[in-house]
Amino acid sequence: MKSLFRATPLMLAATLGLATALPAAAQFAKPEDAIKYRKAAFTVMATHFGRVAAMANGRIPFDAKVAAENAELATTMARLPFVAFTEGTDKGDTKAKAEIWSEADKFKAGAAKMQEEMGKLNVAAKGGNLDAIKAAVGETGKSCKACHDAYRKE
Amino acid sequence: MKSLFRATPLMLAATLGLATALPAAAQFAKPEDAIKYRKAAFTVMATHFGRVAAMANGRIPFDAKVAAENAELATTMARLPFVAFTEGTDKGDTKAKAEIWSEADKFKAGAAKMQEEMGKLNVAAKGGNLDAIKAAVGETGKSCKACHDAYRKE
Numbered sequence: 675m676k677s678l679f680r681a682t683p684l685m686l687a688a689t690l691g692l693a694t695a696l697p698a699a700a701q702f703a704k705p706e707d708a709i710k711y712r713k714a715a716f717t718v719m720a721t722h723f724g725r726v727a728a729m730a731n732g733r734i735p736f737d738a739k740v741a742a743e744n745a746e747l748a749t750t751m752a753r754l755p756f757v758a759f760t761e762g763t764d765k766g767d768t769k770a771k772a773e774i775w776s777e778a779d780k781f782k783a784g785a786a787k788m789q790e791e792m793g794k795l796n797v798a799a800k801g802g803n804l805d806a807i808k809a810a811v812g813e814t815g816k817s818c819k820a821c822h823d824a825y826r827k828e
Numbered sequence: 829m830k831s832l833f834r835a836t837p838l839m840l841a842a843t844l845g846l847a848t849a850l851p852a853a854a855q856f857a858k859p860e861d862a863i864k865y866r867k868a869a870f871t872v873m874a875t876h877f878g879r880v881a882a883m884a885n886g887r888i889p890f891d892a893k894v895a896a897e898n899a900e901l902a903t904t905m906a907r908l909p910f911v912a913f914t915e916g917t918d919k920g921d922t923k924a925k926a927e928i929w930s931e932a933d934k935f936k937a938g939a940a941k942m943q944e945e946m947g948k949l950n951v952a953a954k955g956g957n958l959d960a961i962k963a964a965v966g967e968t969g970k971s972c973k974a975c976h977d978a979y980r981k982e
Contacts, residue, residue, distance in 0.1 A: 750901075
């Protein structure tokens, strides 16, 4: 079981690589399916990240095992939503700004930054050191906020 | 990387066990948070299961690598939603029937059955044999439908 949850730089790189192995186009029958999926993936990610953040911020007691499980799940979720920002999904039940498509390279870089920081949080959580987790939660949260500020409508 | 995605009975047991390591109570601040989370987890699970099912049904071409990735994700997602059927989450934006709580043991058994069948699908998908995947998709789909019929409002 250990090997499943031991994060290494190689594994993180491979995990990020997996996102590109799933073809970005033609995965969703309808634009609203893509929108629903990406929102769901963000919801699940935010829930699990939020539990680690709550421990980092002292709102709930620190439990190293639970923190590690939640960071692992958040990291898995972090690679999912971005393939669903396909063309034609800027309309409908979404807060996505048009800049996601007009500045696609910058948006992708922001997504990659978040995945990288979440991956570091995952490593920190496996290590079980609360100070390292706090620092990684802060950096991950910044990477979330950067894209929300730039690419999400109020 | 291989070790991360090789499923064994031991690993499946450990994966199912992980769900119980996350305390069921007090994970969600408000009932609506629990409802939103479980619906999101089902949405992500259904998307990835649906891709494997589409290959099994011949609606999209079979790609063993993509099938295995999607089955792995669906299996991860399958262990998430059920902790969010907490007391007080039968009202609101949900199709959950009251029987989920009045027949809690039966509901839990149905959830465990789905997790078990999804785990078998994961093993089949890693094996790459389309006939085995087809059979496992059928059994998993039946386990989904059984709970939808019994516990989800129209």
